[in-house]
Amino acid sequence: MLLPGATIGVLGGGQLGRMLAMEARRMGYRVRAVDPDPDACAAPFAELVQARLDDVDAALELAAHCDVLTIETEHVPAAVLAQIETVREVHPNSALLGTVQDRLRQRQFLARHGLPQTGWAAVDDLAGLEAALVTVGRPAVLKTRTEGYDGKGQLRIGVGDDPAAAWAALGRAPAVLEAWVAFEREISVVLARGHGGELAVYPVAENEHRHHVLHITRAPARITPAVAHRARELGVAVAEALGHVGVMAVEMFLLANGELLVNEIAPRTHNSGHYTLGGCATSQFEQHLRAICGLPLGDVTLPKPALMLNLLGDLWTDGEPPLAPILAHPGARLHLYGKAPRPGRKVGHVLVLTDDLDAAQAWADGVVG
Numbered sequence: 001m002l003l004p005g006a007t008i009g010v011l012g013g014g015q016l017g018r019m020l021a022m023e024a025r026r027m028g029y030r031v032r033a034v035d036p037d038p039d040a041c042a043a044p045f046a047e048l049v050q051a052r053l054d055d056v057d058a059a060l061e062l063a064a065h066c067d068v069l070t071i072e073t074e075h076v077p078a079a080v081l082a083q084i085e086t087v088r089e090v091h092p093n094s095a096l097l098g099t100v101q102d103r104l105r106q107r108q109f110l111a112r113h114g115l116p117q118t119g120w121a122a123v124d125d126l127a128g129l130e131a132a133l134v135t136v137g138r139p140a141v142l143k144t145r146t147e148g149y150d151g152k153g154q155l156r157i158g159v160g161d162d163p164a165a166a167w168a169a170l171g172r173a174p175a176v177l178e179a180w181v182a183f184e185r186e187i188s189v190v191l192a193r194g195h196g197g198e199l200a201v202y203p204v205a206e207n208e209h210r211h212h213v214l215h216i217t218r219a220p221a222r223i224t225p226a227v228a229h230r231a232r233e234l235g236v237a238v239a240e241a242l243g244h245v246g247v248m249a250v251e252m253f254l255l256a257n258g259e260l261l262v263n264e265i266a267p268r269t270h271n272s273g274h275y276t277l278g279g280c281a282t283s284q285f286e287q288h289l290r291a292i293c294g295l296p297l298g299d300v301t302l303p304k305p306a307l308m309l310n311l312l313g314d315l316w317t318d319g320e321p322p323l324a325p326i327l328a329h330p331g332a333r334l335h336l337y338g339k340a341p342r343p344g345r346k347v348g349h350v351l352v353l354t355d356d357l358d359a360a361q362a363w364a365d366g367v368v369g
Ligand SMILES: Nc1ncnc2c1ncn2[C@@H]1O[C@H](COP(=O)(O)OP(=O)(O)O)[C@@H](O)[C@H]1O
Pocket: 118, 141, 148, 149, 150, 151, 152, 178, 179, 180, 181, 182, 183, 186, 209, 212, 213, 251, 263, 264
């Protein structure tokens, strides 16, 4: 068990690293983080090692000064984790990250374990894309195997769209073609798994995306208890099949017939779990620390329903950001990550805890338009 006073090493210094570091500091841990940006948002709360995430020497140097290591983004080369796990414990480990950070391997992993997912096919060239469109059907989504996030590196191919144009637009990178899912809702399960396999599963969240970027999360999700049960079962099955230690999120599509399909696995804290920071006794960030440090897992109950609204850089670049109306709401908890606002970039979020989520959603829509 690593008690407060120990040093946590984090690869990546984005907002997830920042909130992890803030929670770690609150609990009395020390934090070191690697990020190429000297102004990384975790920098005020961690000793920052300025280096690229593929810099093995920097990662080894970090490992030498830390008691346990973790990631805050899956865009850390698995080979870097493989190096540092020879000297320190790292969660997730390199094998797990190698499976999850590549969309094709993730799809193959789900298939191997009989976990439900949409139709898919690997695509390596234009001829392969044309063949895949026949087997997968249209509409479909073409996604790069690696480095995608927030809808980046993906393109929808509709009935009349030209595959050659899509292939060129995606940069001809190795990709996966997925059948488009006409889902009823998107939901996610955020959970933690400890060293001994113990589990703590947060209430299922419901996610609304705009332009493939998370816009609003409501928790608990508006789903039947049976669907919630199945979602939690699927989340746990993924975590156990991966042997994960730490927090992870499993994004799912809910179909009109009640069926669930796994969309994406994130072996880390997740945007759709931000509501736990302020909403639950144990935030997903504290929970991740508890899991990787071998502490008992904390309470995941959500005493009051939660709405989390993402704030994108567009709100700053298109005019006055709506800080006054947010601060005028006595129950709204504002989080700003200290990031330079750019269009499409997540720069903060707002949490509202309320029994009337519909009213909160109407308020949120009014705030961001
Ligand atoms: N096959 C699909 N069918 C329908 N919508 C999709 C599909 N794939 C992605 N999307 C939409 O795009 C969003 C982002 O895609 P996702 O695969 O989760 O990548 P990332 O979150 O890494 O950008 C999803 O949450 C969903 O709203």
